[in-house]
Amino acid sequence: MFWTDKLVGEIKEKYTEKIKAGKPLVIRDEKTMSGRVHVGSLRGVAIHGIISEILNKQEIANTYLFEINDFDLMDGLPVYLDQGKYLPYMGYLLCDIPAPNGKAKNYAEYFAEEFLGVIKQVGFNPEYYRSSELYRAGKYNKVIKIALENASKIRAIYKKVSGAEKEDDWFPLQVKCEKCGKVATTKVISYGEEEVEYVCKEDLVKWTKGCSYRGKISPFDGNAKLPWKVEWAAKFKVLGVDIEGAGKDHSTRGGSREIAETISREVFGHIPPFNIPYEFFQVGGKKMSSSRGAGSSSKEISNLLPPEILRLLLLGKNPNKVIDFIPDGDTIPILYDLYDKMAAEYFAKKEGDYQRIFSLIHASEKIKERFLPRFSQIAFLVQMPHMEIEEEVKEIKGKKLSGEDRKEINHRAKYAKNWLTKYAPEDYRYELQEKEIPAGTKNFSADQKKTLQLILQYVQSQEKLDGQLLHSKLHDIKTEIGINPQDLFSAIYLSFLGKTSGPKAGWFLSVLDKEFLEKRLAEASK
Template identity: 30%
Template sequence: MAEKFFWADQIADDIIKKNPKKNIYVCASGITPSGSVHIGNFREVITTDLVVRALKDKGKKVRFIYSWDDFDRFRKVPANVPKEWEKYIGMPLSDVMSPFGKGSYAEHFEKEFEDSLKEVGIEPEFIRQSEMNKKCEYAEEIKTALDNKDEIVKILNKYRKERLKEDWWPISVYCEKCRKDFTRILNVENYEIEYECDCGFSGKFDFRKKGIVKLVWRVDWPARWKHEGVDFEPGGIDHSTPGGSYTTAKEIVKKIYKGRVPLYEFYEWVRIKGGKEFSSSSGNVLTLKDVLEIYEPEVLRYLFVATRPNKGFQISFDNDVIKIYEDYDNLEERYYSGKIDEKDKRIYELSQIKLAKKKPERIGFRHLITLVQSSKKISGRGEKVKNWLEKYAGDDMKFEVKDKIGKLSKKEKDILIKVRDLLKKNLDEKNLQNELYEIGRDDVKGFFQLVYRILIGKKNGPRLAGLILANKEKVARLLKDL
């Protein structure tokens, strides 16, 4: 059944209902910058962004935080990073050198994503967890976890096939010498931790003064809900299975941290359709930047806004792109004409980065396919069309006006002379198309096939009048010597 109200507004209502008197609502999102951020993860950020906007539209104050979990360990070398980076495995991502120049590994991938986010109008408050941890911001949450270790083990074991080992701790320690986490905890007393490392180093430190401790993910997540007072956070399938990290985080935040469980929204992974090889520049991962080469920011937002996060959808790179742009233009048309229902109105509004007072001037994607292949310079949407033609479009969408005519029969020649003479009349597209039909009246199909064959060497192509007008000089030159 179709929902009456827009999904982000429903979630915003639920957040307010849970805690009606709260002064500032906190909506959170985050990811580990272990490599280029996949477009699937973008769904998490935009889900949060839309809920934030819905809350603001209801007159609420909101803090939108985005956690870079860059104190997580470097686990695996992705495809676009040199193999020798293996030597950094076990270090916090924030301490690994960038393989692409200045700064750290984490910073490189953070910046890549932050730049693309800005382009689609999403500007949260970024929190680098490496900085928080290094400043010992979570010392009290760590202390609570250590003090309640047995209780945490009990909660986690409920959902595990194999029980946690006797020497399990809710934290890991990064060695002061080699900076890796191949360490074992020997003793914990109050705020002091004693450990030894595979590199041979052993030491003792106070975790209020030295930020080299990290809570394990299943404890880290609820600890941060409590620390930041989070009211809403979406999560993907990896966290959402029964007994998964969301299940245990709910119990831990209540029982161990005496905090509140935020409202949660499961988001489904997005699928990709069409497009043979995705740019190797991003390590075979499809990024937001890749998608923005083809989709205008508003059209991209529209794709995510229109589908509730718990439902799957696909981002197309094949000829469906044309249809998606047409659907978007149609929605825009209806929005500015006022002939639109409440739900679609909301979808359009939230697809915008900044809502324009007047309907923006746009050229349809399909028409641009003809224009950009006619050596016309077109910026904005034209750039997207150009990228699409180069990388993903089917051959049926590509053409080039030829500069030589092959052999013709007398009859074919006579027909083409009529077309040439028609061009001298300087007709507009509609009238030209009508006149073309008039010439081909006796055999419309044969006529169009002939003209397409002569002009672009194909049996069919874009609307003929549009094609001719976009390539007027070239066509005139081609037909000149008949």
């Protein structure tokens, strides 16, 4: 059973009564818009999104909420921002900071616009809301009051769950300073029925300074915010969340998720939602960060991978497995090969995980069967200006191309060109050495030359070359001469590409112009 179906089964078991009553299950995810959103954040979007899709197909009412968290603090400056311009905004709410382009409503909206476009492109359609909207509309007023009245209990929960000790005068709230506008620097020092007294401390945090203002203000209607672990519990309560996963770093014992769940139960009286802990999404072995320069943005990767391949990347592994995406390695060709295997099983109507995953990674239910040339072959062909891609793929297929086949060829060629331009490693970059024979051929051994002579004889004996048959012949020649496979294949690639590696040799030689192929083999085997 594929992991999505196992999870949905557990969810249905937990919420049997609610489902029977026809009440919608509430699924929630969020992203703090502190900077460019990295591709790692799409894992949560996809996990929650696919659960919602499966429930919809089973006619189980649900609402997939996605929070654009614009009510968090700027506590670090992304490296790509104008540091001088944005340093004064450290400690402000993200919704109170101007957008980098001067056009978006605010800083958070500027980065949200791009990410929401990516989510749509990948095929998920959550119901969006802004954190600031809930605060300013008074949706958190009740839980803010409960939190202030239970400050000592919340302090005790922090200590019991994580060992973190809060000072005896700590309140679970920070207000927006009426003088300087910062939130990060304020400390609530007392709480009355309708107001809190606070001070904007100069040295409360190391990364920005307060203005020393002291005053009283209502903590309601967007004038203040809860610290995020308390706020997380408040969101469970206020939105009635039933299903909400969290990254591995939050879901460890004594971590933020356990603190939030305990506060939810013991302070707000709300049963915490069904958790789906998920592992990191790493790019080149590095965990993603939105404010640092590391990694690739969700926008960049969505331009690099078509929706079905990106969905495969996000959903193909169980949430408890790390996704390690290496765009400048062979991850992308391997993903395409996996997709092609799944497609073959899907269209052959074979039951199993491959068939199930393939159906899930296509947002549309209408999946048309078509010929799928290997991505690595397309990546080679787009680099050979003398070759007509459709004609070469027709030869690989062995029969006439359909309209759907041509669409797929163009689709893959577009993404192959983009990958080759920006990320592809040297192993996938080729330039056919047509004008002059590469200098490396002068160093060929007697066995390498003999091998090329036998290949030439075979090529001359064939009216038309078949890549698979030629590849089998290469292995026969290898056995006949007793040459090391590495020496055989490096001789082929050096003769034509000037490098020791290349695409599948039999297919590669079969797509070359036959006259050029014979001439070069004759030259290299002298």
